[in-house]
Amino acid sequence: MDQLTDLLVRAAEQAAAYRASLADRQVAATADPAAVRAAFGGRMPAGPTAPEKVLDELLAAAEGGLVATAGPRFFGFVIGGALASATAADVLAAGWDQCAFNAVLAPAASAAEETAGGWLKELLGIPASASVGFVTGAQAANTVGLAAARHHVLAEAGWDVERKGLHGAPRVRVIAGEERHATVDRSLRLLGFGSDVVEPVRADANGAIDVDDLARVLAAGPSGPTIVCLQAGNVNTGACDDLHAACDLIHRHGGWAHVDGAFGLWAAVSPSTRPLVDGVELADSWGCDGHKWLNVPYDSAFAFCSRPDVHVAAMSYTASYLTGSGTVPGVSDYTAESSRRARGFAVWAALRELGRDGMADLVERNCRLARRFADGLAEAGIEVVNDVVLNQVLVSFGDDARTDEVIDAIQRDGTCWMGGTTWRGRRLMRISVSNVATTDADVDRSVAAILRIAGA
Incomplete structure (x- = not known):
C-alpha cells in the first residue's frame, strides 16, 4: 500500500501541476499526431513493468499530445473545464472504483446521483417528478430520450416495441428542425428508425425552429405516433x-416533445437567459451535458423523462443474479449501461461548489464574454455572422478559403483555439465560451491574437 500511496500522490501532483500550467500553456498540442503515436507505440512488453516506471512512461508519452481543453482560452466544441471539487471527486471516484449499477452495489454512488439529479431538475426548470439517468454525453442522452419517446408513442398505438421490435409496428413520424444536432440522426439510426424518417422543419434567421413551419409539417402528415425533436x-x-409554443403545438397533435439541450438548457439557471428556454417544463424528455457548462470532467450528461414509468420501460432489464434489480427502479434503470462509472460524485461536488447563484454567475459571465468577443472583433472590422444570444459566436474573415486559413493559423499559434464550421453554406470560425476559468483578460488576449494573425 505504501507503493500505491506514493504512486497516487505523484499522479495527483502531476495532474495538479498540469492544471496550474493551463493559464500560460500553449493551447494546441505541441507534437504532431504521428509523434504522439510513436511515443505510445512499440511492442507490448513480454514481462511486467513496475507501476512507477509505467507512470513515468505515460507522462513522457502524453506530454506533447495534450490539448489544453480545460484551460481558459480553449473555445472549441462547447467544452468546459473542470471545477476543483469536481476534479477531486473524480479522482476519488477512480480510487473508490465503484460500479454504479444500483444502491445494493454502490449505495453512495446511487445516493449522489439521486440527490444531484434533484438539484439538476430544480436548476434546469424540469418537473421534480421527472426521472434522470446519468449518461456519457448528449449522444447517449438523446438516445435514451428518444427510446422513451419510441416506447410511449407506440404503446399508445397498442404496440410493444421492446418485445416485438419495429418490424410490423405502426409508422412513427419523427419531426425535427433542419438545424438539429447530428446526434439526433445517429440516435434515430441506433433506434432502428433510420435518419431518412426525419421530416425537416425550417429554421429562422438565427437557427431556431420556425414554429409556423412546425405547425405546417404537423398538419400535413397523418395522425398517429409522432415524435418531435x-x-x-x-x-x-x-x-x-x-x-413553449412548440410543446403546446406538439401536444395538441398528440406528439412527444424531446429537447436536445446539450448546453442550452443551462440558460434556465440565470434570470437574464431564462426567457430563452421558457416552456422547458412542458416537454416530455430532455438531454443535457454536464461536461459543458457545469464544468465537470468528461464524461458526464443527463437524460430526463417526464414519465418515469416510460423511462424505465424503455431502458431497464432484469437478471436473476443482479441483486436489487427488478424491484424499485434504480439509477441504472434510466440508462443503457450496467457497468457504469460513478460520475455522480463529480456532479454532486460541482453543484455543491457552485450553488444556484454560482451556476447563474457562470452562465451570465460566459455569455457576457461571448459578447465581448463579438464586440472586439466587430469593432476591428471582422464580420460577426450570428445574433449572439448565448455563448456562441460565428465569425467570417471574408471568403471560405481565407476563413479556413485564419482558423488553421490561430490553432497553430497556440494563444487560443477555435474551430471551424459550415453554417448556411459558409465556412465560419466558431467561438464557444463555456469555461469557468475564462476571464476578460483571456478574451482580450485572444481577440488580439486573432486580429494579429488575420492581419498577417
Whole structure:
C-alpha cells in the first residue's frame, strides 16, 4: 500500500501541476499526431513493468499530445473545464472504483446521483417528478430520450416495441428542425428508425425552429405516433427553439416533445437567459451535458423523462443474479449501461461548489464574454455572422478559403483555439465560451491574437 500511496500522490501532483500550467500553456498540442503515436507505440512488453516506471512512461508519452481543453482560452466544441471539487471527486471516484449499477452495489454512488439529479431538475426548470439517468454525453442522452419517446408513442398505438421490435409496428413520424444536432440522426439510426424518417422543419434567421413551419409539417402528415425533436442551444449560433409554443403545438397533435439541450438548457439557471428556454417544463424528455457548462470532467450528461414509468420501460432489464434489480427502479434503470462509472460524485461536488447563484454567475459571465468577443472583433472590422444570444459566436474573415486559413493559423499559434464550421453554406470560425476559468483578460488576449494573425 505504501507503493500505491506514493504512486497516487505523484499522479495527483502531476495532474495538479498540469492544471496550474493551463493559464500560460500553449493551447494546441505541441507534437504532431504521428509523434504522439510513436511515443505510445512499440511492442507490448513480454514481462511486467513496475507501476512507477509505467507512470513515468505515460507522462513522457502524453506530454506533447495534450490539448489544453480545460484551460481558459480553449473555445472549441462547447467544452468546459473542470471545477476543483469536481476534479477531486473524480479522482476519488477512480480510487473508490465503484460500479454504479444500483444502491445494493454502490449505495453512495446511487445516493449522489439521486440527490444531484434533484438539484439538476430544480436548476434546469424540469418537473421534480421527472426521472434522470446519468449518461456519457448528449449522444447517449438523446438516445435514451428518444427510446422513451419510441416506447410511449407506440404503446399508445397498442404496440410493444421492446418485445416485438419495429418490424410490423405502426409508422412513427419523427419531426425535427433542419438545424438539429447530428446526434439526433445517429440516435434515430441506433433506434432502428433510420435518419431518412426525419421530416425537416425550417429554421429562422438565427437557427431556431420556425414554429409556423412546425405547425405546417404537423398538419400535413397523418395522425398517429409522432415524435418531435426540439433544441435548446443551436450548436452554431446558440439559438433556442420557442419551447413553449412548440410543446403546446406538439401536444395538441398528440406528439412527444424531446429537447436536445446539450448546453442550452443551462440558460434556465440565470434570470437574464431564462426567457430563452421558457416552456422547458412542458416537454416530455430532455438531454443535457454536464461536461459543458457545469464544468465537470468528461464524461458526464443527463437524460430526463417526464414519465418515469416510460423511462424505465424503455431502458431497464432484469437478471436473476443482479441483486436489487427488478424491484424499485434504480439509477441504472434510466440508462443503457450496467457497468457504469460513478460520475455522480463529480456532479454532486460541482453543484455543491457552485450553488444556484454560482451556476447563474457562470452562465451570465460566459455569455457576457461571448459578447465581448463579438464586440472586439466587430469593432476591428471582422464580420460577426450570428445574433449572439448565448455563448456562441460565428465569425467570417471574408471568403471560405481565407476563413479556413485564419482558423488553421490561430490553432497553430497556440494563444487560443477555435474551430471551424459550415453554417448556411459558409465556412465560419466558431467561438464557444463555456469555461469557468475564462476571464476578460483571456478574451482580450485572444481577440488580439486573432486580429494579429488575420492581419498577417
